[in-house]
Amino acid sequence: MPSEINDAVAEFIAHQNHFYMASADARGRPYVQHRGGPEGFLKVMSPTTLGFADYAGNRRYITVGNLGENENVFLFFMDYPAQRRVKIRGKAGIVTDPDIIRALRDPNYDAQVERAIVIEVEYWETNCNAHITQRFTQEAVDSAVAPVMARMARLEERLKEAGLPID
Numbered sequence: 382m383p384s385e386i387n388d389a390v391a392e393f394i395a396h397q398n399h400f401y402m403a404s405a406d407a408r409g410r411p412y413v414q415h416r417g418g419p420e421g422f423l424k425v426m427s428p429t430t431l432g433f434a435d436y437a438g439n440r441r442y443i444t445v446g447n448l449g450e451n452e453n454v455f456l457f458f459m460d461y462p463a464q465r466r467v468k469i470r471g472k473a474g475i476v477t478d479p480d481i482i483r484a485l486r487d488p489n490y491d492a493q494v495e496r497a498i499v500i501e502v503e504y505w506e507t508n509c510n511a512h513i514t515q516r517f518t519q520e521a522v523d524s525a526v527a528p529v530m531a532r533m534a535r536l537e538e539r540l541k542e543a544g545l546p547i548d
Contacts, residue, residue, distance in 0.1 A: 382504040385428035390505060393460070393467055394431070395421045401457040404443075404473070407450035414444050419490050426484075431456075431469070432476070432499040434485040436492040445496070448473055454500060461516035467507050471500040 386394070399417035406412070416423075416433070423433045435445075448454075456469040476482070476497040485497050517525075537547050 382506050384502055384504050386425050386431070386502060386505065387428075390467060390507075391425040393458070393465070394423055394425055397421070397423065397458055397460065401459075402444060403455040403457070404447035405451050405453060406447050409451075412443050412447055419487050422487055422490070424485055426499070429502045430499060431471070431502060432481065432485050432497055434482060434487070434494045435475075435496045435498050436490075437495050444498075445475060448475055448498070456500070459513070461513065462521065464510040464513040464515055465507065466510070466513065467505060469500070469502055469505040471502045473498055473500045 398420045399415060400423065401413055402416050403411055403413045418433070418436070423431055426432050452472040452474060454471055454473040456471070458467040458469075460466070476499050478497075481499070482494055482497045486494050540547055
């Protein structure tokens with residue numbers, strides 16, 4: 382399995398607005414957390430390094446605590462509209478260097494950054510799209526149906542002008 386992020390996977394990551402991150406404590410007890418943010422919040426820093434600004438959240442710090450004991454992580458990306466998934470295993474660390482945080486922070490996202498998490502990629506893989514049900518955001522659905530809704534409104538207006546019932 383490849384250990385360097387190629388252009389196709391980097392492009393995939395750049396368009397994601399969420400992923401699941403699994404970590405484990407020193408005894409190996411697993412924990413999975415949803416990570417979300419603006420599209421592209423996880424950055425490809427190099428072919429073997431990923432990173433993201435870690436914003437203030439629910440204040441439970443389970444992943445942060447786990448990373449203090451066990452650096453192994455697993456990232457799971459699911460792109461439901463494209464029916465595609467990517468899996469990445471690596472070693473993660475907490476970073477407080479202001480320059481790295483600045484490089485990973487999204488200037489258009491108004492949230493408090495507490496730290497950065499940087500992941501050294503060990504390997505990545507994709508697998509078949511069997512059984513991935515397509516799902517779409519409300520924004521994507523609204524955009525897809527907007528032309529139909531606009532046409533329907535114009536047609537209803539013409540019917541009204543002609544004195545015909547709309548129902």
